[in-house]
Amino acid sequence: MEELLEDDPGKETLLLGNEAIVRGALEAGIGHGSTYPGTPSSEIGNTFEKIAKDYGMYFEYSANEKVAMETAAAAAASGVRSMAWMKHVGVNVASDALMTLMYVGVRAGMVVVAAGDPSMHSSQNEQDTRFYSQLGNIPMLEPTTPQEAKEVIKRAFDISEELEIPVLVRTTTRVNHARGVVEFSELKEPDGDGHFEKNPQRFVSVPQVSKKNHPRLVEQMEKAEPISERSSFTEVFSHEEPELHVISSGAGFNYIMEAKEEHDLPISILKLGMTNPLPEERIKDYIADADRLLVVEELEPFLEEKVKAIAKDVNPELEIYGKKSGHLSNIYEFDPDRIKEAVSDLLEVEYEEDHLKAEEYDLPSRPPSLCPGCPHRGTYYAVKEALDGEEAVYSSDIGCYTLGVQDPLNTADFLICMGSSVGAAGGFSKNTDQQVFAFLGDSTFFHSGLSGLVSGHYNQHDFVYVIMDNRTTAMTGHQPHPGTGKTGMGDPAPVASIEDLAEGAGIEFVETVDPYDIEKTVDVFERAIEHDGISVVVPKHPCALMEQRAVNWAPYQVDQEECKQCHVCTNNFGCIALVREGDKITINETLCVGCGQCAQVCPFDAIEQEGEG
Amino acid sequence: MNRVNLELVGVGGQGILTSSQVIGGAALEKGLDVYMSEVHGMAQRGGVVVTTVKLGDEVYSPLVGRGEADVVLGFEPVETYRAIEQASEGTWVVTNTEPIVPFTVSVGSEDYPSIEDEIIPSLEDSTEKLITLNAQSLAEEAGAAITQNIVLIGALTGLKVLPLEKEEIKDSVKDKVPEKFLEMNMEAFEKGYNRTKEVRK
Structure with missing residues (x-):
């Protein structure tokens, strides 16, 4: 750097x-x-x-x-x-x-x-x-x-x-x-x-x-x-006898330019560098004598609509293709194939599908998941244990903990944006009879969870507000935040206390617990559920990826003689280091970080650490 | 010079970003144009990772179209299989045979196919230019499983598809790995290199 x-x-x-x-x-x-x-x-x-x-x-x-x-x-x-x-x-x-x-x-x-x-x-x-x-x-x-x-x-x-x-x-x-x-x-x-x-x-x-x-x-x-008219980022890539004119901007331009250069296509391209305000005069000049125009832009027809309006004045006969004509879509990013398909249709050239095909298997999906040792997994497991089968609505938020949506935890039911967990939890608690949980992380709490807390307490909402404090902004790459004691410049900073903020807002039930201690965490949640009004629980343990830089714990293993193959560890806890083959459970030693959460989950004490770290 | 397109596929945490940067760095050093796409963010939490490296006189976009990869370098066999449409008949498909089983399988919601009986035979059916190696055991032989990405870089180099000399790529590896693990990584590189070199004789 x-x-x-x-x-x-x-x-x-x-x-x-x-x-x-x-x-x-x-x-x-x-x-x-x-x-x-x-x-x-x-x-x-x-x-x-x-x-x-x-x-x-x-x-x-x-x-x-x-x-x-x-x-x-x-x-x-x-x-x-x-x-x-x-x-x-x-x-x-x-x-x-x-x-x-x-x-x-x-x-x-x-x-x-x-x-x-x-x-x-x-x-x-x-x-x-x-x-x-x-x-x-x-x-x-x-x-x-x-x-x-x-x-x-x-x-x-x-x-x-x-x-x-x-x-x-x-x-x-x-x-x-x-x-x-x-x-x-x-x-x-x-x-x-x-x-x-x-x-x-x-x-x-x-x-x-x-x-x-x-x-x-x-x-x-x-x-x-x-x-905008003078911008050097706006440029024409011409062709002597273009059969198709193209207007493009952003990443989408790269694919149409690649198609033009590598397949020697008879197209001319106007790349727009400044797109507000548009260089209307340059667009007019460019499309004045064109017959057919394709607009290549990812997502919405932002340029397409405007170019249509401009064309009405200077070239009403111009045929304009893009999203509205169905040649391109306003959904998902472009890639070389999507652009080639659109262009070959308009140029009436055969688009050759030349790639390998292999027998189709139902390949397993590979969604991202909570890491081995992630403290959020213990928190989610403890919540479910505390509920003891009772149904609850889990209002989730933006961060690693959203991955609780995956099997087997299934602890995310509703999510729209940063901070939405707490506002929505209040709405659920006022409009349903269901037990409600809000889950969000420390960084997200400081981002937009605080106003929801104050508002919810004032309006006497009733839910368990779980602020999962892993001491960092984990998903985006471990940036510091107001609760970490460090600034973006790397200097020490005063630490904002989540617990003090909650108490300051008037919350009566505020408890902090280490989610690596599963029994204690279950106990805190049992009492939080009983409490009327908003109860704030702060499961506090550093992000496993950060902690593992400093510690070196020995991995755990399954004692096959003690294991009764009840599958509580995989079915209810689901750490990705636990491997199930048939009914047999083993632990992937390369993935296991030795956090010991699964050992506490096992009803038969069949999971043990291999030795000293 | 023609352009060379590489597609590197695998699972978050396998060192795929470092690998693509090793190749990109070597190409830059040689004065080639390089354009790459990387994966950062949520997918790095154990999800599928696909990165591309395109080298040549002039490269226009960072993504590789279906069938347009010159090499598909698979760090995990199921991910190699998933990416097979990026290859055509002329593409070298090099794959690690060591599986990483997704948690969806461990929790019983999905099945993981047999590498030996299903994945490899099917790959063999669809291309003659398949090279398999167990990068993990080769890496362990070299000193540590963590060097398996360098085993695969060695294997890629041994194909002699890149417009880069072996020494140029090794120099780039040296730039990217910590000094104290250098020897181990160099040995890992040679193990991968020798595996594809014998096929290419």
Whole structure:
């Protein structure tokens, strides 16, 4: 990572898209960066975490995306170049800040990176975040490769500074998590020494101010039009006699470009780099004499609808293909095959299916699962033991613990977004007779679980609120948060206590327990269920992946003479290190981390540790 | 020069990302264009991991189309089987035979096929360019099971499909593995290399 701090213009190196984004920000002289981790944007923060100090900038993991947006806004309003980045659904959390931030604007450049996840590799939806650019009047650029991501970030800072409004850079998984050759340009000194010059007539969004700010924003967006027309990221890849014209942006462009170059297709492509505002004049020029046009963009027909409107003026005869014609879909990410199929249909060329086929087996699925040693597994097991067969509604949340949805735990019944576990649990408790649990992690609690707790207690909801504290933000790669005692810069920080916060909200039942002690955990849950009102249980044990870096426990094994093959361990607990072949249970020694939870679950004491660790 | 497409498939935690970066790093060092796709996030928790490495004069996209892989390098036999449509007749299919049984099988919701009686014979039926090896036992012979990804990198190198010399790839391995495990990894590399070299004679 230190490589990113080398001031070595011309150097070529292999960078992940997210690392290229960081390098772009460094080449733009970023002074402030803030985020809440979320895939596919997480490695941007992980990278800043390693280099921010050496570079001389400020970086923080904020408690959520809205706070990240607001701190970055204040930095840029104070004359310090800033960037806030998040996954696509994180923009929803930050959008309240972003929509009015567009009105007041900024003084130094501010870039917002929104990383989309078509195909939902690690997300709960695949919403097309580009629509925020229209909703908020936000200039937007869409890079296609790691190299371009670096250049786009730099340019976005300049555009933002010129227009004095934030600029959105929209990426997707195949840009963020693509790795490609990136050429360095000159490194810039980080922005610093901010000073906020007061101007309440611009920065205080009361109605009379906003009434002036909105027309100003519309004016700035008009100024953005010539910038979009001139953008060097917008480019035509022509053909002498094109049989098909294509307009494309983002990761989808890569596949159509590949098809054109490698199969020598008679197509011309207009790649759009800046997609809000659109370069209408260039689009008009491009489609004026075209007969047929295919719009290649992942997810919604964002460009397609606009290009249709533009075509009505300049070329009403133009046949436009894309989502509406059924050649492409607004569901899932594109790949070379989907693009080739669409293009070969339009060019009437045979699409050759040339690949191996093998006899079809019912291959077992391989969903992600809780790791061996994961403390969440003990928590879930204990909840079910405490319920002793009684049915309950499990309101889940976003994090590793969502994997409780898998067999055999089945401890997730309802989930929509970060923090939804607690609000929804309150709704279930008020509208049903069912026993209700809310499950969320420590980082998610600080992100958006706190307001639900206060609201639920005030409205006298009745459920067990389980805040599964594994001392980190695990799923996204172990980032610190307000409860960990460490900042994004690596400095010590005051520790926010979940228990104190709950007590401060007025909760009477607040108990902390180590879920590695199954019996004790069951006991806590039995009492929590009995308690009227919200009972807060904090199962506290470090994430196994983190703990295993520091300890080396001997694995466990099954004593085959003692084992009665009751299968409680696999059927009720289900650690992935437990292997069942026929009726026989063994433990995979490579996977087992020696946590000992399964040994406590076994009714016959047949699981034993092999020796000292 | 033609482009070479690699598809690396397996299970989260098998060192697949490191492997693809070894190849990518060697190609960059040689001045080739490289474009790769990686998997980060939820799938790394024991889920299916597919990464691609594309090398050549100019590479346009990070994904490999059906049938367009020059090599499918399988770190786990069922995952190799799942990815078989990425291969065509000319594709080398190199697979580790050591299974990783998903938890869905352990908890009794699904069945894991027999590697010896079902998966390997079916792979043999669909391609003549199949090379099998037990990367885990070769890695254990080299010193530790954790080096099995380097065994597979060695096997990939022995195919002589990459526009890279053996020494160039070994140098890249040296960049990516900790100093104290270097010797072990070099031995693991040779074990994999020798397995495919004898097929390619």
